[in-house]
Amino acid sequence: MTRIGVGLVGFGLSGRVFHAPFVEATEGLALRAVVSSDPAKVHDRLQGMSVVPSVEALLAEPGIELVIVASPDDSHADHAVAALDAGKHVLLDKPIAATLEDASHLADAVARADVRSMVTLTLRFAPQTRAFLDRARAGDWSAGSGTWLSGSVLGGEYSNSPWRHREGALFDIGPHMFDLLDLTLGPIVDVALCHRGESADAWTVVLKHSNGAMSTSHLSLATPVRPSLFRVELSGTAGVLSLTDRPASSTECFRVLLDEFLASVAAGVDHPCSVQRGLHLQEVLHACRLHLDDELDLDCRAQR
Numbered sequence: 001m002t003r004i005g006v007g008l009v010g011f012g013l014s015g016r017v018f019h020a021p022f023v024e025a026t027e028g029l030a031l032r033a034v035v036s037s038d039p040a041k042v043h044d045r046l047q048g049m050s051v052v053p054s055v056e057a058l059l060a061e062p063g064i065e066l067v068i069v070a071s072p073d074d075s076h077a078d079h080a081v082a083a084l085d086a087g088k089h090v091l092l093d094k095p096i097a098a099t100l101e102d103a104s105h106l107a108d109a110v111a112r113a114d115v116r117s118m119v120t121l122t123l124r125f126a127p128q129t130r131a132f133l134d135r136a137r138a139g140d141w142s143a144g145s146g147t148w149l150s151g152s153v154l155g156g157e158y159s160n161s162p163w164r165h166r167e168g169a170l171f172d173i174g175p176h177m178f179d180l181l182d183l184t185l186g187p188i189v190d191v192a193l194c195h196r197g198e199s200a201d202a203w204t205v206v207l208k209h210s211n212g213a214m215s216t217s218h219l220s221l222a223t224p225v226r227p228s229l230f231r232v233e234l235s236g237t238a239g240v241l242s243l244t245d246r247p248a249s250s251t252e253c254f255r256v257l258l259d260e261f262l263a264s265v266a267a268g269v270d271h272p273c274s275v276q277r278g279l280h281l282q283e284v285l286h287a288c289r290l291h292l293d294d295e296l297d298l299d300c301r302a303q304r
Helices: 013-024 039-045 055-059 073-085 100-113 127-137 162-167 174-185 251-267 275-303
Strands: 004-009 029-035 050-052 064-069 089-092 117-119 141-149 188-196 202-209 214-220 229-236 239-243
Touching: 004 013, 004 055, 004 073, 013 029, 013 039, 013 064, 013 251, 029 055, 029 064, 039 050, 055 064, 055 073, 064 073, 073 089, 073 100, 089 251, 089 275, 100 275, 117 251, 117 275, 127 174, 127 239, 141 174, 174 188, 174 202, 174 214, 174 229, 174 275, 188 275
Parallel strands: 004 029, 004 064, 029 050, 064 089, 089 117, 141 214
Antiparallel strands: 141 229, 188 202, 202 214, 229 239
């Protein structure tokens, strides 16, 4: 089997725990080089791996056709665009950029390069989720809700993630939840409310969908609950439909994700989880941030 050479940008939590081992375990992929400022950390996990200091150096390595961007979100766009301009396929963590402007620039670069892209919306690839989506397509839904409460930043490997502490659940698990609500209730067209609780990372987001449906999401990474509480519920003329089985492990999800990305590359056809999907979700996050900024502005005025 001909194996596609992969370059990995970033060896933090995402690159180290997810991308590197899953690429190594996937037939059809071969990890050839990693961008990291700490070669020793890479060599502890991947003995003999080529470690380079920059994306430019990575792109100069022979045999790399696919670049995985697992760097901090504020550098996603720059790193991905460099890879795209070099004609490489790209796999990106969510959110695809720190700002909507950067996300739009990235999507334009994908279209220019005429290569394949994918965003790691891992919930989409779980068998439980796919069964739920199949059933949802047969119903007529007028409302929905999503709850995802975890204590991941209170302890464990995610607790040392500055990005998660800074941006919170909205940007970490929000894209997954909004993706599922968008698929089942119709495209999200507006954000009616976005509120972050003062005492903890507790978010409430109310979304408007194209068919007139409304959805409410409750998200947190700092709720002391074990195991995590996950639920998506739809209601309408078809009754009530719920998804409560969040995959216990990302292993199977990532395996399916990578297999489908390889199929997308081989066929030259965009996957439904391409950068265009990431751009749509970035638009929702941007609207949430605008609502949050308006709320903060009102609070400041009230305190004067």
